[in-house]
Amino acid sequence: MLSDENRALLRLMRDRQPRTLQELAELSGRAASNLSRTLRNLEQHGLVRLHRSPDTRAVRPEALATEFLVVLD
Structure with a gap:
């Protein structure tokens, strides 16, 4: 779910705020x-x-989320 690729995608969406799915596809x-x-x-x-x-x-x-806290116990 939170693979390196997906986290990079979330950061890209946060930073560049693409207007369309196609624009995000091109950026990524x-x-x-x-x-x-x-x-x-x-x-x-x-x-x-x-x-x-x-x-x-x-x-x-x-x-909606770009920062994560992982707690291992």
Whole structure:
């Protein structure tokens, strides 16, 4: 879930604030289909919000969490 690649993606979303999924795909160098699947998974875990435009097919991704504390006991 919080792989190095996914954490880098969350930081990229926080820093660059892409307006569309396609823009994020270009910024990250990942295929849009692969990225879409990853973002849906992160959204289900409350780490990302995908804002869907009612009048277009555009989706604006928003990182909700970019810092994590891991506690091992």
